Amino acid sequence: MASAAFIHVATYLLVGLIASRALDYTDLLGRPVISDYYLPYGSADLLASTALQVLRGALFGLVLLPFCGVLADSRWGWLWVWSVFVVIGILGTPAAAPSSFEGVVYTRLPWWFHLVGLPEMVVQTLGFSVWLHRTLRAPAHPTAAGPRRVMGALVVASIAFLGYTAISLAFAFSAGTDLASGSDGQVLGQFAMPLLLGFLTALVARGRWWAPAHALLYLSSVVALALYQGLVLGSTGWLYVLVAPVLPLMISLAMTRRERLSPAQSQRT
Numbered sequence: 001m002a003s004a005a006f007i008h009v010a011t012y013l014l015v016g017l018i019a020s021r022a023l024d025y026t027d028l029l030g031r032p033v034i035s036d037y038y039l040p041y042g043s044a045d046l047l048a049s050t051a052l053q054v055l056r057g058a059l060f061g062l063v064l065l066p067f068c069g070v071l072a073d074s075r076w077g078w079l080w081v082w083s084v085f086v087v088i089g090i091l092g093t094p095a096a097a098p099s100s101f102e103g104v105v106y107t108r109l110p111w112w113f114h115l116v117g118l119p120e121m122v123v124q125t126l127g128f129s130v131w132l133h134r135t136l137r138a139p140a141h142p143t144a145a146g147p148r149r150v151m152g153a154l155v156v157a158s159i160a161f162l163g164y165t166a167i168s169l170a171f172a173f174s175a176g177t178d179l180a181s182g183s184d185g186q187v188l189g190q191f192a193m194p195l196l197l198g199f200l201t202a203l204v205a206r207g208r209w210w211a212p213a214h215a216l217l218y219l220s221s222v223v224a225l226a227l228y229q230g231l232v233l234g235s236t237g238w239l240y241v242l243v244a245p246v247l248p249l250m251i252s253l254a255m256t257r258r259e260r261l262s263p264a265q266s267q268r269t
Contacts, residue, residue, distance in 0.1 A: 002058070002061070002152070002155040002156070002159060004057050004061025004064065006155045007057065008054075008057030008128055010131075016120065016124070026040075026042070029041045033108050034109065034110075036108075037109060055162065072136040078133035081128075082125055086122065099121060153200075153202035156198070156199075156252055156256060157195055157199035157202055159251060160198050160252040160255070163251050164247075189228065193224040193228065194225065194248070197221055217245075217249060221249075225240075
């Protein structure tokens with residue numbers, strides 16, 4: 001599930017970035033009729049939209065989890081996954097979504113717009129399907145332990161980052177902040193150091209160092225947020241600084257314990 005979340009976010013951001021530049025989304029989404037369906041390009045909250053993709057990827061992994069064995073045993077497993085995306089998720093979705101049969105029939109979107117969006121969705125889902133299938137079929141090899149550990153830590157840090165999104169949204173709603181206005185780059189910058197600290201903690205936390213490492217993660221994240229807000233944003237919101245790292249910490253704590261404490265590792269610690 002964690003691998004699916006990481007692969008989805010990586011392919012989504014890469015293909016989306018290329019498509020947005022190639023198709024000029026700023027102009028495309030501002031055209032008549034289309035602008036009634038979509039928000040202006042770049043207006044969505046960046047933190048919330050990124051977290052949504054992590055959640056989507058995790059849900060993909062959860063749904064595919066019972067079929068991992070079948071997919072790994074078949075050389076055409078990527079094709080089956082991709083076919084499900086194209087047939088059910090894009091063309092045959094029950095909602096009247098762009099590029100779907102229902103969307104063509106029941107929306108006012110021009111027919112050409114349904115075709116414009118297809119390449120991005122088809123390529124992204126194809127990349128996701130191929131990458132996930134290769135991951136499932138990759139043989140366990142001692143030399144791969146290092147890269148797998150780094151990848152695992154990156155996945156843990158990315159999913160734990162959802163905690164910052166949830167806390168930030170809760171604070172924004174309580175303060176009556178307009179989320180449609182988007183997030184300022186300086187505000188988003190405060191999460192760079194906590195994300196890096198979460199990655200390093202997931203990388204080294206193991207066995208008896210599991211809890212102390214995360215206690216240090218909380219303290220260092222609080223300090224990083226407080227310093228950034230004070231030096232860059234001009235003032236420190238101490239309630240947010242103290243509360244924001246708690247949920248990411250709990251997520252990382254749970255995922256690190258589950259991933260690191262295998263029987264073999266338990267014998268070594």
